[in-house]
Amino acid sequence: MKYSEEILRKNLVVCILAMVCCLLWGSAFPCIKIGYRMFDIASSDTASQILFAGVRFTLAGILTVVIGSVLGRQFLFPAKENWHMVMKLCMFQTVIQYLLFYVGLAHTTGVKSSIIEASNVFVAILASSLLFHYEKLGREKILGCIVGFAGVVLINLNGNGLDGSMSFLGEGCILLSTVSYAFSSVLIKSYSRKENPVTLSGYQFMAGGIVMAAAGFLLGGRLHGFTPASTVLLVYMAVISAVAYSIWGILLKYNPVGKVAVYGFMNPVFGVILSAALLGEKNQAFTVQGLISLLLVCGGIYMVNREQEESL
Numbered sequence: 136m137k138y139s140e141e142i143l144r145k146n147l148v149v150c151i152l153a154m155v156c157c158l159l160w161g162s163a164f165p166c167i168k169i170g171y172r173m174f175d176i177a178s179s180d181t182a183s184q185i186l187f188a189g190v191r192f193t194l195a196g197i198l199t200v201v202i203g204s205v206l207g208r209q210f211l212f213p214a215k216e217n218w219h220m221v222m223k224l225c226m227f228q229t230v231i232q233y234l235l236f237y238v239g240l241a242h243t244t245g246v247k248s249s250i251i252e253a254s255n256v257f258v259a260i261l262a263s264s265l266l267f268h269y270e271k272l273g274r275e276k277i278l279g280c281i282v283g284f285a286g287v288v289l290i291n292l293n294g295n296g297l298d299g300s301m302s303f304l305g306e307g308c309i310l311l312s313t314v315s316y317a318f319s320s321v322l323i324k325s326y327s328r329k330e331n332p333v334t335l336s337g338y339q340f341m342a343g344g345i346v347m348a349a350a351g352f353l354l355g356g357r358l359h360g361f362t363p364a365s366t367v368l369l370v371y372m373a374v375i376s377a378v379a380y381s382i383w384g385i386l387l388k389y390n391p392v393g394k395v396a397v398y399g400f401m402n403p404v405f406g407v408i409l410s411a412a413l414l415g416e417k418n419q420a421f422t423v424q425g426l427i428s429l430l431l432v433c434g435g436i437y438m439v440n441r442e443q444e445e446s447l
Contacts, residue, residue, distance in 0.1 A: 143389040146440060152386055153398035156379040161405020163375050165413040166368060173365035174358050182356030184237050189348025190358065191369060192229055195376035196341030202377065203333040211334040220326040221338045228319035228380075229343025232312045234350070239308030251309045253287040256280055256399045258317035260439075263392035267321055270391040276439050283400040283435025289428040320396055324387045332384030340376060397439040400432045 142148055170176075176183045203211045213221050236252075257280055264272035326335055386395045 140389050143385065149386060149390055149394060150398075150436075152382050153395060154401060156383050157398055157401035158405050159375045159379040160402045162409050162413075163372060164406035165410045166372050166375070168410075169413070170365070170368055170372065173362070173368060174360045176358075180356065181237055182351050182354035183358065184351070184356070185234065185347055185354065186351025186356035186358060188233050188237070189344045189346070189351050191344070191372050192233075192340045192376060193344030193348060194370065194373035195380075196337050196339070196344055198373055199333060199337030199340060199377040199381055203331075203337060203381065207333075211331065211337060213330055213334055213338055217326075217330045220322075220330055221335060221342060224319055224322055224326065224335055224339040225342040225346070227315050227322060228339055230346050232315040232319070233343075233347060235308040235312035235315065239305055239310075239312060242302060242305035242308070251306060252313050253284055253400055253403055254310070255313040255317040255320075256283065256396050258314050259320045259396040259399075260393040262318060262321045263324070263396075267325065269321070269324060270393055275441065276393055279397065279435045279438030279441075281435070282438060283397060283432050286428040286431030286433075286435065287400055287403050289424060289431065317396075320383075320387060321392055323384045324392050327384060327388035332388050333381045336380045336384050337377075340380070393439055397436050400435060404429060404432055 143152075170187065171178070171184070174183075174187060176187060200211050260270075260272070260276065260280065263269045323332060323335065326332075383395065
C-alpha cells in the first residue's frame with residue numbers, strides 16, 4: 136500500500152486523521168460499558184473483561200488485514216524476518232497494556248485512570264526524544280504537554296474521583312500500562328521503516344487478542360448474551376481498533392512521535408463527552424469546565440506542533 140508522504144505530513148491532515156482516531160477511541164469508553172451490560176459482564180469479573188477484550192482485538196486484527204489487503208490489492212503478511220516486530224508490538228500495545236489496565240481499573244477509579252492514561256503522551260515524547268533520539272525535546276513542547284495534561288485533569292475533576300490514595304495494583308498498574316502503550320508508539324515509528332504499519336497493526340492485534348482471550352478463558356471468564364445488537368456492538372468495537380490504530384501507525388511512520396502523540400490528550404476528552412451523550416451520565420462534559428478543558432487540550436496540541444514545525 137502506498138501513501139503520499141507529503142500529504143500525510145501536512146498539519147491539517149495530521150490533525151484531521153488524529154482527531155478521527157481519538158474520536159473512535161473516545162467512543163470505546165461508553166461502548167465498553169454498554170458491552171459489559173449486553174454480555175452480562177460484572178464490573179468485578181476481570182477474567183470475562185479480559186476475554187471480551189481478547190475477542191474484540193482478535194476480530195480487529197482480522198478486519199485490519201482483510202481491509203488492508205483489499206485496499207492494497209495484495210494479501211498483507213509480515214516478512215519472515217519481521218515477525219519479531221509483530222510479537223514485540225503485540226506484547227507492548229495489546230497484551231501488557233490491557234492486562235495491566237484491566238487489573239488497575241478494578242482497583243482504582245475511572246477518573247484517576249483517565250488522568251494517568253493521558254500521561255502516555257509525556258512518556259511517548261520523552262522516549263522518542265531521550266531514548267531513541269527521533270526528535271528534540273524543547274521548552275515549548277514540554278509546556279504544551281503540561282497545558283494539554285491540565286485540560287485532561289480538569290475535565291475529570293468531579294469532586295469525588297480524586298484523593299491521595301495510591302496502590303500498586305491500582306494506580307501502579309494503570310501507570311505501567313500507560314508506559315507500555317507509549318513505548319509501542321515509538322516502536323511503531325521504528326518498525327514501520329521496514330514493515331507496513333497496517334500489517335504490523337493487524338497481526339499484532341490477532342496475536343495479542345488470542346493471548347488475551349486464552350488468558351481470560353483459562354481464568355474462568357465467559358461471554359453470554361450474544362444477540363444481533365451485541366454482535367454489532369462487538370464488531371464496531373473491533374472496527375474502532377482496526378481503523379484507529381492503522382491510521383495512527385501510518386501517521387507515526389511519516390511524522391515525529393510528538394506531533395502525533397500529543398493528540399492523545401483528546402482521548403479522555405472525547406470519552407467524557409461521548410459517555411455523557413450516549414450513557415446519559417451527569418458530569419461536567421457540557422459545562423464551562425468542559426469548554427475550558429477542551430481549550431487547554433487544543434492549546435497544548437498547538438504548542439507542541441508549533442515547536443515541531445519550527446525545529447524542522
